[in-house]
Amino acid sequence: MPLLKDGRLVGEDAFQPVADDAALPESGAVLVTYARWQAEKEQLSGRNDPLGIVLPNTLDVLDFGAEAERFDLIVLTFPKFSDGRAYSQARLLRERFGYRGELRATGHVLQDQLWAMQRSGFDAFEIPRDDAAEAFAKAISTFSHVYQPTGDGRVSALKQRLAIQNKDGRRKQEAAE
Amino acid sequence: MYEYDDIDQTLVDERVAQFRDQVARRLSGEISEDEFKPLRLQNGLYLQLHAYMLRIAIPYGTLSSRQLRGLAQIGCTYDRGWGHFTTRQNLQYNWIKLEETADALADLAKIQMHAIQTSGNCIRNTTTDQFAGAAHDEIEDPRVWCEIIRQWSTFHPEFSFLPRKFKIAVTGSPNDRAAVRVHDIGLRMHKNAAGEIGFEVIVGGGLGRTPFIGKTIRDFLPKQDLLSYLEAILRVYNQFGRRDNLYKARIKILVHEIGIEAMREKVEAEFAASKDGALKLPQDAIDQIAAQFAPPAFEKLSGISAEYANAFRTDFEFGLWARRNTFKHKQPGYSIVTISLKKEGAPPGDASAEQMNAVADIADRYSFGEIRVTHEQNLVLAHVKQSDLPAVFKALKAYDLATPNVGLASDIIACPGLDYCALANARSIPIAQQIALRFKNWERAHDIGELKIKISGCINACGHHHVGHIGILGVDKAGEEFYQITLGGAADEQAAIGDLIGPALNTRDAVDAIDTLVETYLRLRNSSDERFLDTYRRVGLAPFKEAVYAVA
Numbered sequence: 001m002p003l004l005k006d007g008r009l010v011g012e013d014a015f016q017p018v019a020d021d022a023a024l025p026e027s028g029a030v031l032v033t034y035a036r037w038q039a040e041k042e043q044l045s046g047r048n049d050p051l052g053i054v055l056p057n058t059l060d061v062l063d064f065g066a067e068a069e070r071f072d073l074i075v076l077t078f079p080k081f082s083d084g085r086a087y088s089q090a091r092l093l094r095e096r097f098g099y100r101g102e103l104r105a106t107g108h109v110l111q112d113q114l115w116a117m118q119r120s121g122f123d124a125f126e127i128p129r130d131d132a133a134e135a136f137a138k139a140i141s142t143f144s145h146v147y148q149p150t151g152d153g154r155v156s157a158l159k160q161r162l163a164i165q166n167k168d169g170r171r172k173q174e175a176a177e
Numbered sequence: 178m179y180e181y182d183d184i185d186q187t188l189v190d191e192r193v194a195q196f197r198d199q200v201a202r203r204l205s206g207e208i209s210e211d212e213f214k215p216l217r218l219q220n221g222l223y224l225q226l227h228a229y230m231l232r233i234a235i236p237y238g239t240l241s242s243r244q245l246r247g248l249a250q251i252g253c254t255y256d257r258g259w260g261h262f263t264t265r266q267n268l269q270y271n272w273i274k275l276e277e278t279a280d281a282l283a284d285l286a287k288i289q290m291h292a293i294q295t296s297g298n299c300i301r302n303t304t305t306d307q308f309a310g311a312a313h314d315e316i317e318d319p320r321v322w323c324e325i326i327r328q329w330s331t332f333h334p335e336f337s338f339l340p341r342k343f344k345i346a347v348t349g350s351p352n353d354r355a356a357v358r359v360h361d362i363g364l365r366m367h368k369n370a371a372g373e374i375g376f377e378v379i380v381g382g383g384l385g386r387t388p389f390i391g392k393t394i395r396d397f398l399p400k401q402d403l404l405s406y407l408e409a410i411l412r413v414y415n416q417f418g419r420r421d422n423l424y425k426a427r428i429k430i431l432v433h434e435i436g437i438e439a440m441r442e443k444v445e446a447e448f449a450a451s452k453d454g455a456l457k458l459p460q461d462a463i464d465q466i467a468a469q470f471a472p473p474a475f476e477k478l479s480g481i482s483a484e485y486a487n488a489f490r491t492d493f494e495f496g497l498w499a500r501r502n503t504f505k506h507k508q509p510g511y512s513i514v515t516i517s518l519k520k521e522g523a524p525p526g527d528a529s530a531e532q533m534n535a536v537a538d539i540a541d542r543y544s545f546g547e548i549r550v551t552h553e554q555n556l557v558l559a560h561v562k563q564s565d566l567p568a569v570f571k572a573l574k575a576y577d578l579a580t581p582n583v584g585l586a587s588d589i590i591a592c593p594g595l596d597y598c599a600l601a602n603a604r605s606i607p608i609a610q611q612i613a614l615r616f617k618n619w620e621r622a623h624d625i626g627e628l629k630i631k632i633s634g635c636i637n638a639c640g641h642h643h644v645g646h647i648g649i650l651g652v653d654k655a656g657e658e659f660y661q662i663t664l665g666g667a668a669d670e671q672a673a674i675g676d677l678i679g680p681a682l683n684t685r686d687a688v689d690a691i692d693t694l695v696e697t698y699l700r701l702r703n704s705s706d707e708r709f710l711d712t713y714r715r716v717g718l719a720p721f722k723e724a725v726y727a728v729a
Contacts, residue, residue: 060416081212081215081338082215082298082338083338083420084298084335084336084337084338084339084415085415085416085420087334087335087336087337087338087415088335088412088415088416089416091335091412092412095454096450096451110208110212112199112208112212112216113337113338115334116332116334116335116337117334118334119334120334120335142191142194142195143188143191143192143332144187144188144191145184145187145188146332147188147328147329147330147331147332147333148328148329148333148334148404148456149454149455149456150334150335156328156455157184157185157328158325158328158458158462158465158466159462160184161182161184161462161465162459162461162462162465165461165465
């Protein structure tokens with residue numbers, strides 16, 4: 001599955017997914033499920049290598065958020081593209097819990113939703129298509145402005161206009177002086 | 178009224194380009210119909226029984242004359258010269274070709290309009306009082322808040338794939354003409370004890386298969402917190418609303434299942450964590466939007482105009498119309514005019530391109546070039562000088578737009594029904610037409626007084642039948658159209674869901690039953706001041722039920 005990170009295709013995923021019933025490798029970055037993390041917190045916390053976790057989209061992230069910074073990768077799932085729960089999970093992890101690691105979208109990830117995913121805080125995407133990088137570049141440049149603030153730091157139209165008004169006001173004031 | 182700036186215009190143009198590309202990818206087979214469906218829905222494009230239907234957003238029901246003329250033109254180019262005004266204060270074209278949709282949207286963008294989020298599981302067009310900014314009983318102009326909500330909800334990245342559609346309504350008056358108690362979120366502006374204006378927030382109302390009157394989640398919300406609070410509600414809903422069953426996915430079911438207390442706890446916790454964030458509205462940002470809704474340049478008038486008084490005395494038809502179709506304005510010497518799109522026998526809410534152009538001209542001449550759409554499927558001229566009323570009446574009458582029946586039995590809300598809609602079980606328009614013809618006699622209709630009849634062709638309740646004083650629901654019985662009748666519903670500040678009177682009736686019996694119900698009311702009412710709804714509330718279901726089923 002092609003993996004896109006920060007808009008570029010990544011040749012090989014650094015994280016090795018480990019099934020719940022499989023033994024953990026001695027070393028190396030691993031990706032475990034939320035269930036396994038719940039069951040083997042101590043053991044997993046003892047590892048020195050990067051740790052990734054897959055969260056089900058039914059999880060109330062308020063119950064997990066405090067642990068988020070422990071991870072280098074959090075994978076959120078879209079079982080169907082029309083199931084939008086992970087958008088809220090992503091924003092909460094980024095904006096409420098200050099998670100700064102990789103936030104990856106997996107599942108039914110389509111070009112037309114990449115824009116919303118990126119605005120919600122995702123920076124990595126598993127996209128089942130060869131031209132993923134082109135599709136991504138096109139998707140995120142669809143709109144030149146945003147109407148609402150999210151954790152991506154873009155300034156909403158409301159505040160953009162205020163800035164313009166204030167600048168105009170200052171200019172007029174200066175001209176008057 | 179609100180005018181697009183470069184930001185708004187750029188976004189709408191970019192949306193058209195995006196959709197054009199999506200249609201091309203669909204037509205080339207790159208994306209499946211399953212993947213395309215939500216994309217087209219979020220651009221207002223439905224597949225109906227016979228053709229595509231395109232639903233145009235009319236933000237909070239406000240149009241300029243230029244926009245209305247544009248809609249007439251688009252109706253001629255891409256439809257058959259008609260438009261259909263809906264209960265969401267929107268406009269629908271019923272005969273659209275998929276290949277032409279992007280062109281139609283591009284034409285719309287030229288008049289600062291679009292079809293964004295008029296369908297799909299996202300936040301829909303915010304609706305409000307059609308008399309906003311004009312009504313004498315208003316606390317504050319709700320359009321300012323509708324516009325702020327419009328911008329926040331447009332392309333909201335977190336809330337584009339909710340469990341189900343989401344509708345918000347705002348009223349700035351204690352007399353609720355926006356049906357805020359039957360919306361996913363209803364906002365009622367009011368003054369608190371300290372004299373500050375804010376919002377009562379109502380959540381979990383709705384019609385459809387399982388009707389609910391909304392519950393108050395917060396008595397008073399300061400204005401600057403509006404978006405933070407809305408986002409908190411939506412975030413709770415997006416995560417915890419049911420997605421396992423289409424019919425249980427609206428927020429009303431979540432509120433019902435977990436209870437309003439648990440809902441409030443979750444929302445307030447979310448709000449507490451985010452209220453001082455980037456969504457908090459600075460006063461100067463509110464002022465900037467509010468400036469766009471500044472009142473028009475009213476003349477200072479006093480007393481009753483001679484033209485008006487004279488016409489009222491000498492022209493009987495005018496008097497009838499003025500009594501029924503005008504409403505008190507806050508500015509002395511002005512009136513609000515409702516243009517009935519309910520001529521008896523015509524499909525409710527339909528307007529021809531010719532009529533739309535005529536209304537645009539009349540609005541330019543007499544009402545500051547502005548038109549409103551009501552959720553009861555009529556149009557409004559919000560600011561007409563009383564001395565101009567006789568001329569306005571005459572001009573409207575020439576286009577069959579002066580039926581004096583606003584709020585009367587023939588002012589019926591009806592969904593498109595089985596004539597157009599793929600979901601319907603029965604037709605709505607023909608039965609609406611037949612009922613309206615029964616009340617064509619003005620003397621009888623005016624004697625009956627206020628009576629809201631609302632008709633839906635299926636359980637999804639687009640015709641708001643649950644909140645009709647008389648509600649009619651079309652059902653299918655072994656291939657034949659039958660109609661269930663409910664009584665006592667209301668959508669205003671005393672919102673109520675109607676009570677079912679008994680077994681469904683066939684079309685002829687249903688139309689007769691409406692007559693019988695009205696005759697029963699006339700017999701039972703205490704005086705002509707007691708409305709149908711008041712009488713029903715006083716005497717209850719039994720006498721009405723008896724009257725309808727006694728003969729059968």
